Amino acid sequence: MSASTSSTLPLTRDSVLIAQRAVEPHVRRTPIFTSTSLSGSLPGKNTLYFKAENLQKGGAFKFRGASFSLSQLTRDELAKGVCTHSSGNHAGALALAARERGVKCYVVMPNDSSRPKIEAVRSYGAEITFCEPTANARAATLASVQAHTGATFIPPYDAVNTILGQGTALLELLDQAPEPLAAVIAPVGGGGLLAGTALASDGTHVRVFGAEPAGADDCAQGLKEGKRRDDVQASTIADGLRTPVGQLNFPIIQQKVEKVIVVSDEEIIAAMRLMWERLKLIVEPSGAVAFAAVRSPEFQALGIIGPIGIIISGGNIDLSKSLPWIDEMQ
């Protein structure tokens, strides 16, 4: 199982700028939002600029990495299609980006994936192969799909082009905000978005922070111990952030991210509800983690002066289920 090796771009801000030019015709320039009440409700009174990647095509920032990865493939590679394994936003994003370019897409999904996720990937025209919900079965099934099709594997986070593509969200945000940002914060699961954001911030004086659920805090633990952890058992409502941080991603985060703030599921749910109520945006739990971190005493104690960018990573949530704060009350 090998990822595409056609790109040799270095992991730098300049490469993110190259990615931005490549994806600009394909991605949606998502709007940014401010809220006087949300900004005013926190001790720091920083103006908060929310980058609404939940409004990105496919409902998550993942479309950026998928889009850039596709743009770097050769004509021969495109003709054979692309493949990935994912039960979440990356599969949908890749399927959609591939369909827009007329490229075949194969997705390996665990057979316990939720129906809405399966339906989304299918509605974007991807061919799904189901496997047992284990890492071994997933790898074996993907290898078999690759062997049969010759499709190029587009990894969800642990790959240069994926990271560079995700970094374009911050470039847009910096361009859209009417004033220079003092800091930006992005959630970390596999670390594609956070590593890309960190690269995109190089030389801009924007301080970069990560936000991670306490129930999947392998990145924060790894930073403390100086060594990537991939053995943390994940248990959090933020289903998009359960993955351990990637091998390429971790050292970038180690070097360039000032701190990863850890928040509880209760804090995530409270932040999510506030965002639904005040921003009028459907935000999935993972998409509320960065705002939850900004609301935390730990972040507020940093005493940052000036505007703060918050990346809302996605808005894909199963709306046939009860809202999490209503579950809590019952």
Add this chain to the structure above:
Amino acid sequence: MSASTSSTLPLTRDSVLIAQRAVEPHVRRTPIFTSTSLSGSLPGKNTLYFKAENLQKGGAFKFRGASFSLSQLTRDELAKGVCTHSSGNHAGALALAARERGVKCYVVMPNDSSRPKIEAVRSYGAEITFCEPTANARAATLASVQAHTGATFIPPYDAVNTILGQGTALLELLDQAPEPLAAVIAPVGGGGLLAGTALASDGTHVRVFGAEPAGADDCAQGLKEGKRRDDVQASTIADGLRTPVGQLNFPIIQQKVEKVIVVSDEEIIAAMRLMWERLKLIVEPSGAVAFAAVRSPEFQALGIIGPIGIIISGGNIDLSKSLPWIDEMQ
């Protein structure tokens, strides 16, 4: 109880253009959204442009009318403050617009108003006077507030400046859409938004439609009978549209609106759910009525060719309650 008479603007498109210049520094230029899947799901395949007034300040288009009404007051009037009666979005919008200008705002609310609505109005700094939930008690209480304060009454829909202000949403939409619209559709309750939209469309070749819940279809009934109805008992989930259409509003709608499409609560809930899922926007039931109408066989049978603008009127919903489609399943 008298409304402000300081404005003598005629009910024309030029007056809406004047309103637009007046409110531009105050209102949010709300984004427009398209969705390939929503546009493609309907027989007509029209490109749908959603104007997201749920993202307006205060969570509804009402901020436009309130803002323009305030801009037309004299310094003396502003010094004495403004007042209104409302259990809904107009009260919040007026309170917020007044606070931003440092103007005192008095709101008469029925004592059975929901807690979130009371809290919203209060959080915007308005002074609330509660009354019994009857039209007589409301009028008497408002008259008493006016007598004590000298505040100017800013009506929720049945007033020139309110109508002109609401019309600015369409001007923005026409400017934002990358192609000329064939038609636009807006919900009708009191008729401020629909009448303003109709005025703003004058001379543009955009066909204007209204959308009304079957449980409060006084406007559609009135159009059929050639006479305004104010005696229809309202019963619909679209709480923002239960008001009978206003005296100033009705003749404008009669002259300039091609048709008012009536939809059931089931159609409203289905449209609302689709908008939450695909647009990732929190839309209140009233805000989904125009899209529900576009999805109806009656509208599709019109065979309109070309892009259609849909005004999402608001996004204020009590999120401590179950989602309406979940209620239905239980």
